[in-house]
Amino acid sequence: MNTQVVGVSQVYQPIPKSPGYWGTVWIEFKKDKLAMTALCVILFLFIVAIFSDFIAGNKPIFLKWNGKMYFPVLFEYKELFNVDFKELTESLPKDNFAVYPPIRYSDTEYDLLSVLSPPSRPHLFGTDDRGRDVLSRMIHGTRISLSIGFVAVGIAVVIGIFLGVIAGYYGGITDFIVSRLFEIMITFPVFFLILTILAFRDPSIYNIMIVIGATGWTGIARLVRGEFLRLRKYSYVEAAIALGSPDFRVMLKHMLPNAFAPVLVASTFGVAGAILVESALSFLGFGVPPPEPSWGDVLSQSQRYVDFAWWLVLFPGAAIFTTVTAFNLVGEGFRDAIDPRLRGR
């Protein structure tokens, strides 16, 4: 008798609110220390990328001059158009002052008096063959690497989802044609194709994003197609169709959310891959055009000298390595988090 009462009271305990799908994924993800560390690294890189002008540059962040306040990093001023900030700062009258970024060198500023100097006081990461500050170039390169990684993957995700959805949803002849497209893309030596396109077009940052994105969608498209082929047989999809929902509504509102988690995992790995490809392109001289800073570009300069300029190898190499590892580890942690078979380890 007693035991029954206990049983009843257990049944009536309030059910805790479900954290939802993404909530559960996040709880699982947080358990992975390595992936969480990697996520923090990515956040740090984002902060560096967004605020790179405030971290490294030869313009003052804040300048009080002739009784007026200026923010030269943020805005352009007519009266400061041809001003050399170094001279200006040295000859500033009393009560006027300038606040500089912690690293006082811009990424494109030449200093031919200190070419290829190893890391030391003013240039913490040394200088390259034109006397540009390596640390400043690395900081500004973060923005380029991350934006290429994200935009390229964004393009790949859009193409991949579009093709995967129509192939998996309609099947039949549509699927056949899209599958041929997959096969064409998979069979291409992709890096060779990217190189060819960039050699025949301007290697601008936008072209690089487009080319990497337009050649990198196969993995995502295959994933989405597979998921859609599977989901198409579910009765909830049939019910939605039977209720008269238009095709695009069934695809986007009912099916896509169920196929989205693996796409996100694949995109995380994709960002790592795109950053690697960009650095390889810059290394070969097909990357971001010269004055722009890029990690691969800094690295390629070390190749031209007989003397081993180790700082031109170590720092950009470490930056590429850290970023790519971080994205891969987050992708790995995320993949484990969405896999229900691995829950409750």
Added chain:
Amino acid sequence: MFRDSNHEPRFTNHDMRTYLLKRLFLIIPTLLGITLVTFFVIQLAPGNPVSRKLQVGEGVKAEAITKDIIEQTKKLYGLDKPIYIRYWIWLKQIATLDFGRSYKDHRPVIQKIAERLPVTLSINIISILLVYIISIPLGVYSAVTQGSIRDRAITFFLFALYSIPSFWLAMVLIYFLGGGEFWDVFPIYGILSPGAENYPFLKKLLNFLWHITLPVICLTYGDLAYLSRYQRGSLLEVLRSEFIRTARAKGLTESNVIFKHALRNALIPIITIVASVLPAMIGGSVIIESIFSIPGIGQLGFEAVLSRDYPLIMAIATISAFLTLIGILISDLAYVMVDPRISFEGKR
């Protein structure tokens, strides 16, 4: 190919023949698509090989070149016709396996490729073999010790390797082992020492292996992560199945269960995945072959892109795509033949 009926294949029915014919037929649209994309990418680009070729011609100034010469040169290379006609002409040539002549030195393109292909293939085959030899045991070990510190350490280490750009490692290896800063252990240029062509076979082989050590390292380490993870996953999948439980239940030793029962099944997907590594071979070779000055397809392709050698670029894209398609087909066939659970109907 299938005329002789004396040797009855394992699949006696028509399955295999229809499947094979279907797949071979499907190669045609894919190849067409690849040539179409490549053709239009390079031919619609601004600038053309004529201006590039004339610029390098014995110090002739650009102004000195009359329109006539440009038109004549264009005609010589067939560049005076509209693009779709050029593509049609190119296709007709390809149908007779004529890939044309290189713009650079007027040698037949196919001959240039035939010279370079063996180098790239041998380097990549060695690299793929190494990848398999290393990553299968690693994958098995991590699967068996799943979730342990050792499994995690292996995973992290391989991921770290995977994240190192190959060109970066190539430079570091050159600096440290190629006589740059520290040891002068390995050569960093070419595939044979000067004069080594006349060495006796074994000595020549050793010389070759010595030369390709660094490039092969650079081509190999990145794929380790992918394949060993794949092996790990595939073995874990098999270890969950019923017949493994049965094998354990009847009291087999753990090594017997893993190596005799599980591993054999887990090896099937990893062996057949080799085809997906193929297209990456040419791409990966571009950068490594350029750094180590290896006369392979990758370097040839890079030079072709730089000098806008249309026929050569087209031929490299077409031939490497064809090789990859054949590779995929063979691996799919092998998959069906090795694994009796999969039928030809089941595959597409």
